[in-house]
Amino acid sequence: MLWLLFFLVTAIHAELCQPDAENAFKVRLSLRTALGDKAYAWDTNEEYLFKAMVAFSMRRVPNREATEISHVLLCNVTQRVSFWFVVTDPSRNHTLPAVEVQSAIRMNRNRINNAFFLNDQTLEFLRIPSTLAPPTDPSVPIWIIIFGVVFCIVIVATMLLILSGIRQRRRENKGPSEMEDTEDKWENTITIENGIPCDPLDMKGGHVNDAFVTEDERLTPL
Amino acid sequence: MDEARPLWATPLQFVFACISYAVGLGNVWRFPYLCQMYGGGSFLVPYIIMLAVEGMPLLYLELAVGQRMRQGSIGAWRTISPYLSGVGVASVVVSFFLSMYYNVINAWAFWYLFHSFQDPLPWSVCPLNGNRTGYDEECEKASSTQYFWYRKTLNISPSIQESGAVQWEPALCLILAWLLVYLCILRGTESTGKMEQLANPKAWINAATQIFFSLGLGFGSLIAFASYNEPSNDCQKHTVIVSIINSSTSIFASVVTFSIYGFKATFNYESCLNKVILLLTNSFDLEDGFLTVSNLEEVKSYLASAYPSKYSEVFPQIKNCSLESELETAVQGTGLAFIVYTEAIKNMEVSQLWSVLYFFMLLMLGIGSMLGNTAAILTPLTDSKVISSYLPKEAISGLVCLVNCAIGLVFTMEAGNYWFDIFNDYAATLSLLLIVLVETVAVCYLYGLRRFESDLKAMTGHALNWYWKAMWGGVSPLLIISLFVFYLSDYIITGTLQYQAWDASQGQLVTKDYPPYALAIIGLLVASSTMCIPLGALGTFIVRHLKRGDTASVA
Numbered sequence: 001m002l003w004l005l006f007f008l009v010t011a012i013h014a015e016l017c018q019p020d021a022e023n024a025f026k027v028r029l030s031l032r033t034a035l036g037d038k039a040y041a042w043d044t045n046e047e048y049l050f051k052a053m054v055a056f057s058m059r060r061v062p063n064r065e066a067t068e069i070s071h072v073l074l075c076n077v078t079q080r081v082s083f084w085f086v087v088t089d090p091s092r093n094h095t096l097p098a099v100e101v102q103s104a105i106r107m108n109r110n111r112i113n114n115a116f117f118l119n120d121q122t123l124e125f126l127r128i129p130s131t132l133a134p135p136t137d138p139s140v141p142i143w144i145i146i147f148g149v150v151f152c153i154v155i156v157a158t159m160l161l162i163l164s165g166i167r168q169r170r171r172e173n174k175g176p177s178e179m180e181d182t183e184d185k186w187e188n189t190i191t192i193e194n195g196i197p198c199d200p201l202d203m204k205g206g207h208v209n210d211a212f213v214t215e216d217e218r219l220t221p222l
Numbered sequence: 223m224d225e226a227r228p229l230w231a232t233p234l235q236f237v238f239a240c241i242s243y244a245v246g247l248g249n250v251w252r253f254p255y256l257c258q259m260y261g262g263g264s265f266l267v268p269y270i271i272m273l274a275v276e277g278m279p280l281l282y283l284e285l286a287v288g289q290r291m292r293q294g295s296i297g298a299w300r301t302i303s304p305y306l307s308g309v310g311v312a313s314v315v316v317s318f319f320l321s322m323y324y325n326v327i328n329a330w331a332f333w334y335l336f337h338s339f340q341d342p343l344p345w346s347v348c349p350l351n352g353n354r355t356g357y358d359e360e361c362e363k364a365s366s367t368q369y370f371w372y373r374k375t376l377n378i379s380p381s382i383q384e385s386g387a388v389q390w391e392p393a394l395c396l397i398l399a400w401l402l403v404y405l406c407i408l409r410g411t412e413s414t415g416k417m418e419q420l421a422n423p424k425a426w427i428n429a430a431t432q433i434f435f436s437l438g439l440g441f442g443s444l445i446a447f448a449s450y451n452e453p454s455n456d457c458q459k460h461t462v463i464v465s466i467i468n469s470s471t472s473i474f475a476s477v478v479t480f481s482i483y484g485f486k487a488t489f490n491y492e493s494c495l496n497k498v499i500l501l502l503t504n505s506f507d508l509e510d511g512f513l514t515v516s517n518l519e520e521v522k523s524y525l526a527s528a529y530p531s532k533y534s535e536v537f538p539q540i541k542n543c544s545l546e547s548e549l550e551t552a553v554q555g556t557g558l559a560f561i562v563y564t565e566a567i568k569n570m571e572v573s574q575l576w577s578v579l580y581f582f583m584l585l586m587l588g589i590g591s592m593l594g595n596t597a598a599i600l601t602p603l604t605d606s607k608v609i610s611s612y613l614p615k616e617a618i619s620g621l622v623c624l625v626n627c628a629i630g631l632v633f634t635m636e637a638g639n640y641w642f643d644i645f646n647d648y649a650a651t652l653s654l655l656l657i658v659l660v661e662t663v664a665v666c667y668l669y670g671l672r673r674f675e676s677d678l679k680a681m682t683g684h685a686l687n688w689y690w691k692a693m694w695g696g697v698s699p700l701l702i703i704s705l706f707v708f709y710l711s712d713y714i715i716t717g718t719l720q721y722q723a724w725d726a727s728q729g730q731l732v733t734k735d736y737p738p739y740a741l742a743i744i745g746l747l748v749a750s751s752t753m754c755i756p757l758g759a760l761g762t763f764i765v766r767h768l769k770r771g772d773t774a775s776v777a
Contacts, residue, residue, distance in 0.1 A: 078507035082504075131355065142340050161408045165615075
């Protein structure tokens with residue numbers, strides 16, 4: 001009698017958990033890719049842990065706090081390692097709707113991954129997309145900061161060059177005009193020797209020195 | 223006029239200015255592509271022959287003309303013959319077009335440089351989509367580097383007709399690039415040296431073209447640089463130095479580019495294999511780590527025989543990974559610089575360092591060439607008494623930079639990259655060939671080769687080698703004529719011109735036809751520079767005729 005019941009139960013279970021069954025999900029693990037030499041073997045104990053994690057995730061859904069480990073059924077375990085699982089309700093006759101299982105797994109994905117030392121790529125739940133972490137966005141994009149620094153340096157350098165160019169040109173303009181001032185000053189100074197002003201030779205035009213010229217000799221004799 | 227002309231402090235400065243002008247982005251992104259397309263090392267044969275036969279003679283010609291005439295391009299050609307003033311104007315017009323769009327490349331280099339100071343590099347990861355369940359769709363279909371280039375940098379529109387708005391981020395970078403150029407040219411061209419204290423007939427045609435454009439002939443920049451030389455300067459020696467350094471840089475850049483290609487190809491090949499391995503492992507639930515690169519083929523054949531139905535389901539998705547096909551992808555231009563290189567860099571260790579170094583190098587190359595270009599525009603302007611009497615040198619430079627920057631903002635619009643490609647492909651190609659042809663013919667036959675030879679002898683003290691005379695007189699003009707005829711017939715034969723547009727939904731480039739107004743602008747670009755030559759000659763002829771008519775009537 002007991003054997004019959006056992007077979008019945010396993011038969012029902014077998015029907016509930018099958019590849020492509022309603023509300024069933026395929027799980028795929030890549031242990032060697034993730035852990036290399038430190039990869040552990042996938043045995044029934046690991047499967048027990050998996051069932052526990054799924055049950056834990058379901059228990060966090062409101063109205064499903066009564067989910068037990070025995071409600072999670074695994075089947076078709078392959079060498080890959082991959083298998084299918086379903087979550088049944090307490091009566092063990094129906095499987096929980098896929099949507100509920102999906103949302104429960106998504107919410108606790110991180111905990112499940114960490115329990116197995118895996119990540120989203122090496123512990124895959126097919127048909128349950130994982131929420132990807134967005135890249136950290138600083139409030140001010142970094143490139144604008146660097147742009148601002150380079151921009152300011154270039155502007156400052158340009159201003160300096162322009163100003164120095166203007167200053168140089170102003171100095172050149174002042175140079176020739178200063179030269180003209182000194183020449184004027186030279187013309188205006190009156191040489192003084194022993195308190196007697198000497199007239200510079202080029203100031204006065206030609207003068208006839210009466211001491212040397214007589215009236216007769218003014219005109220050249222023939 | 224001679225006494226006030228500024229001079230290079232040492233001949234070395236002049237050489238550095240020429241080198242920094244000639245060694246530009248073309249050495250990095252055009253020459254390696256040509257090597258790859260035309261047989262790798264064997265491309266060097268036509269390249270070196272063309273360098274000796276076409277590149278060096280024409281470079282020497284331009285430097286000699288500039289040094290002899292001691293004026294910018296407009297004044298120099300007017301001195302050779304008044305009917306040739308159009309040649310100088312054409313050079314300035316082409317330089318103007320070039321400076322309009324070339325600085326946009328520096329703006330992009332700045333953009334990438336500023337973004338290199340992040341971990342992870344922004345072009346190495348795709349952004350997430352709306353509900354954070356996966357990556358952005360466009361990024362998935364293309365790759366993260368392509369997405370960053372087409373979406374984040376350019377924000378490109380699907381076609382040239384949809385112009386979109388000016389993007390403020392690249393516009394800011396463009397303004398910065400122009401400020402930097404202004405800073406460098408502020409004190410005049412002579413300060414640019416101080417700042418730098420640096421088989422197949424298609425193969426032959428491309429070698430000739432590459433040498434021609436790589437040395438920057440015909441823009442008037444070399445004439446401008448040489449005009450600031452001492453008359454006794456030995457520009458023959460400098461010609462050889464500049465052209466050899468330019469070519470060596472191209473070859474060196476090819477070596478680097480090919481190693482980057484190799485790295486990228488190997489990386490992609492290995493990722494492809496890993497993807498195939500993962501696909502087979504998941505489809506057949508094989509043990510993780512069982513399938514490796516070495517046993518892939520035998521396992522594939524085993525699976526094909528053991529599970530034929532399942533294998534035929536999976537088969538279409540299995541890509542045939544081949545290292546050869548990865549190596550064959552040849553890219554040139556902005557695609558190489560901003561997509562392929564960044565993809566290689568993101569996979570390297572300490573990628574931020576390589577990224578900063580690489581884009582700094584691009585900036586140095588680009589700014590160096592920009593300074594030569596602006597020199598080509600500014601030297602004739604500052605030489606002209608009319609303009610320089612009204613405005614000081616700083617104001618003229620500032621005005622030129624401002625006008626170019628304002629027009630350059632067109633290239634920061636969403637469709638800007640398409641207009642950039644138009645300018646890049648058509649603004650300089652045909653016009654330059656014509657300009658340099660007219661220059662060579664003018665010096666040899668209008669001015670007189672013997673007269674020029676005696677001028678050079680009086681100026682430098684050395685006699686002119688027979689090799690240069692032979693090249694100037696016969697070989698180089700013939701070469702340019704054949705290049706010109708080839709390109710003209712090529713344009714006519716291909717009919718309507720097409721361009722590559724980025725399709726965001728597919729995540730790849732698609733070919734589209736240019737709309738009529740874009741074709742009109744292309745025609746205008748080519749015509750506005752080439753027409754200057756005959757118009758200049760015509761103008762001088764009319765003015766002379768009128769003057770002669772006046773004097774005749776007075777007498």
